[in-house]
Amino acid sequence: xxxxxxxxxxxxxKGLRLTPQRLAICRLLxxxxxxxxxxxxxxxxxxxxxxxxxxxxxxxxxxxxxxxxVNALGSAGDDVVHYDADTDPHVNLACTVCHRVxxxxxxxxxxxxxxxxxxxxxxxxxxxxxxxxxCPDCQQQPEE
Amino acid sequence: xxxxxxxxxxxxxKGLRLTPQRLAICRLLxxxxxxxxxxxxxxxxxxxxxxxxxxxxxxxxxxxxxxxxVNALGSAGDDVVHYDADTDPHVNLACTVCHRVxxxxxxxxxxxxxxxxxxxxxxxxxxxxxxxxxCPDCQQQPEE
DNA sequence: TCCAAATTTAGAATGATTATAAAATAAAAG
DNA sequence: CTTTTATTTTATAATCATTCTAAATTTGGA
Ligand SMILES: [Mn+2]
Ligand SMILES: [Mn+2]
Ligand SMILES: [Zn+2]
Ligand SMILES: [Zn+2]
Numbered sequence: 073x074x075x076x077x078x079x080x081x082x083x084x085x086k087g088l089r090l091t092p093q094r095l096a097i098c099r100l101l102x103x104x105x106x107x108x109x110x111x112x113x114x115x116x117x118x119x120x121x122x123x124x125x126x127x128x129x130x131x132x133x134x135x136x137x138x139x140x141x142v143n144a145l146g147s148a149g150d151d152v153v154h155y156d157a158d159t160d161p162h163v164n165l166a167c168t169v170c171h172r173v174x175x176x177x178x179x180x181x182x183x184x185x186x187x188x189x190x191x192x193x194x195x196x197x198x199x200x201x202x203x204x205x206x207c208p209d210c211q212q213q214p215e216e
Numbered sequence: 217x218x219x220x221x222x223x224x225x226x227x228x229x230k231g232l233r234l235t236p237q238r239l240a241i242c243r244l245l246x247x248x249x250x251x252x253x254x255x256x257x258x259x260x261x262x263x264x265x266x267x268x269x270x271x272x273x274x275x276x277x278x279x280x281x282x283x284x285x286v287n288a289l290g291s292a293g294d295d296v297v298h299y300d301a302d303t304d305p306h307v308n309l310a311c312t313v314c315h316r317v318x319x320x321x322x323x324x325x326x327x328x329x330x331x332x333x334x335x336x337x338x339x340x341x342x343x344x345x346x347x348x349x350x351c352p353d354c355q356q357q358p359e360e
Numbered sequence: 361t362c363c364a365a366a367t368t369t370a371g372a373a374t375g376a377t378t379a380t381a382a383a384a385t386a387a388a389a390g
Numbered sequence: 391c392t393t394t395t396a397t398t399t400t401a402t403a404a405t406c407a408t409t410c411t412a413a414a415t416t417t418g419g420a
Binding site for chain 2: 144145146147163165167168176178179180181183184185187188191192193194195196197198199200201202203204205206207208211
């Protein structure tokens with residue numbers, strides 16, 4: 073099952089309708105490498121869906137996060153929430169200068185997540201494994 | 217060096233003044249198990265420092281985060297930023313019902329952080345290793 | 361003591377997010 | 391294919407955490 077399917081299945085299983093807007097948001101989330109914010113999703117979809125409302129983007133994100141199929145990573149120094157549709161255990165790296173979030177391959181994070189699942193006693197809904205700092209590009213550039 | 221010292225030293229090393237307000241905020245952060253928010257710090261210190269301003273709390277937190285001695289964990293389902301003065305590698309667990317954040321001992325997270333430091337190429341400033349879900353208490357209680 | 365820089369404070373402003381209510385849409389029923 | 395009804399979307403207003411501003415205060419040094 074590809075990543076878009078994971079999101080749309082989750083909606084269907086809750087009896088929620090898979091509207092064109094929701095499908096577009098799911099697709100964008102599933103295929104983006106960007107860890108987008110609500111605003112970024114809104115702007116990227118507006119050309120295709122001129123009537124799309126920012127409220128719909130926020131509503132859909134909220135649903136997906138509460139279903140546990142999208143992670144809310146929080147701010148990357150820009151005071152805006154970034155989202156991640158990749159819920160496989162992995163490390164996120166945020167640059168507080170250019171506000172980009174990238175993935176980092178990691179040997180240890182899967183074991184970490186298993187440990188948390190096994191020992192915490194929590195009914196886990198999502199993960200936020202993110203380190204923040206200054207990316208190699210921004211360490212050189214005067215500014216971006 | 218205890219944790220309060222770590223924070224106050226960081227301020228001094230940048231040539232910043234260790235005012236009574238800043239000292240109180242550092243002490244509270246260093247000794248709290250709570251992962252407090254700016255508002256929580258403000259309310260807990262107001263009895264002792266009636267003139268304390270919320271802006272000072274935010275300013276001081278911002279300084280400490282930018283010095284890398286306090287981590288900004290983000291929201292625990294309450295849409296407010298929680299802070300953590302414990303920068304040793306560890307796992308945080310947030311309950312999205314009661315909005316409490318606790319620490320979880322972990323075997324793997326230290327190795328994870330070393331891996332990120334070694335391989336990312338980022339100048340790292342802070343960590344946000346947090347899993348969110350429903351805590352054992354809230355899984356039982358009707359609500360809190 | 362006096363001065364200049366740093367800091368705090370109160371309050372206003374910002375802006376991301378959430379709430380509201382009306383319009384549009386989609387499934388269900390007939 | 392209509393009618394009905396619940397769901398969803400949309401535009402807009404409201405909320406409220408956080409940041410900004412400028413004046414008052416405090417600090418450490420001359
Ligand atoms: Mn990611
Ligand atoms: Mn912690
Ligand atoms: Zn960067
Ligand atoms: Zn709880």
